[in-house]
Amino acid sequence: MRRITRDHPDRPYKHYLHGVSSDGSTLAVIVGSVPTSTSSPAEWRTDVALVSVLDGATTFVTSDEHADDGAEFSFDDEWLWFTTERFTSAPGHAQLARVRPDGRDLARVVDSDTVDWFPHPSPDGAALVYLAYSAGTLGHPENRDVALRILRLDDGDPDPSSARDLLRLFGGQGTLNVAGWAPDSRRFACVDYPLA
Numbered sequence: 001m002r003r004i005t006r007d008h009p010d011r012p013y014k015h016y017l018h019g020v021s022s023d024g025s026t027l028a029v030i031v032g033s034v035p036t037s038t039s040s041p042a043e044w045r046t047d048v049a050l051v052s053v054l055d056g057a058t059t060f061v062t063s064d065e066h067a068d069d070g071a072e073f074s075f076d077d078e079w080l081w082f083t084t085e086r087f088t089s090a091p092g093h094a095q096l097a098r099v100r101p102d103g104r105d106l107a108r109v110v111d112s113d114t115v116d117w118f119p120h121p122s123p124d125g126a127a128l129v130y131l132a133y134s135a136g137t138l139g140h141p142e143n144r145d146v147a148l149r150i151l152r153l154d155d156g157d158p159d160p161s162s163a164r165d166l167l168r169l170f171g172g173q174g175t176l177n178v179a180g181w182a183p184d185s186r187r188f189a190c191v192d193y194p195l196a
Contacts, residue, residue, distance in 0.1 A: 005029075006056040015051070018178060019072035019080070026101075027051040028071040028080055031058065048082050050101060061103050069094070069140075070118045072179060074125065074156055077101070081109070081119040081128070092138035096130060098158075110151065110160040118176050122185040125156045129166070129188055131176045142173035148190060170195065 004027070005015045012034040019028030033045040048061040048071040062068050066086035073080060079098045087095045087108045096109035096119045109119065114132035117140045121128050132147045133140070146169060152162035169175070169192040180189035 004053055004056050005051060006058065008058075016069075018070050018082075021073050021077050022075070023077075025053050027053060028073055030069050030071055030082075031060070048080060048099070061099055061101060062106075067094075070177070072120060074098075074121050075123050076125065076156065078156065079121075081121055083117045083119065087111075093135070094140075096128075109158045110163050112163070114147070114149075116149070118178075120176065120179045120181060120188070121153065121156075122181050122188075123183055124185040126153055126185060127151070128153055128158060129176070129181075131172075132165075133172070140173050140177075143170070143193060144172040145169075146171050146175060148176065169193075 014032040014034060016030040016032065017027055018030060029049050029051050030046050031049045045065065046068050047063050048068050050059045050061060061080060066084055069083045071080050071082040080101055081098045083094045084097045085092065085094055092115065094115050094117055095112065096116050097106060098109055099106040113135050115135065115137040117131045119128050119130045127150055129148060129150050132149045133144060147165045148167040149163055150166045152159045171192045175191050182188065
């Protein structure tokens, strides 16, 4: 075992792994900038970054005040899909986005009233599954009524009008945080929290 991520001399960071490129050379991570002891907790920032498996070099794809989370590569490594709060002024109203690995073409995927988290494209590039919380939810808490939603991808491009509930369940944090598609794109794994 060896460490991949590097220390940053200016400020401590936390790294949250969410995706791996198809050739295994690059990690899609969320880099959380930890507030210094003299800064306020509001200075906590999360950005999408790429980390080289070879040497740990970190390239920020986003670097701003908007909260980002859950970055994952598309099947062809042409896009990074992620959750962000950049498209609305409502606190915590996370929405789905995608961006090129070099930071170009940042776009909202679907405009919804729900708080949407953790987009996972299928290996064949035909569908995107994600977790939807009710409006007003802050973060991605556990023990909530949530929906797994799916939308069609046409040649890798999202069709927002096709978004629909696939399954309603009791879950939240941990239900769909990381990719769980089967290699044939016919099934995916998720976690619900059955009540005793």
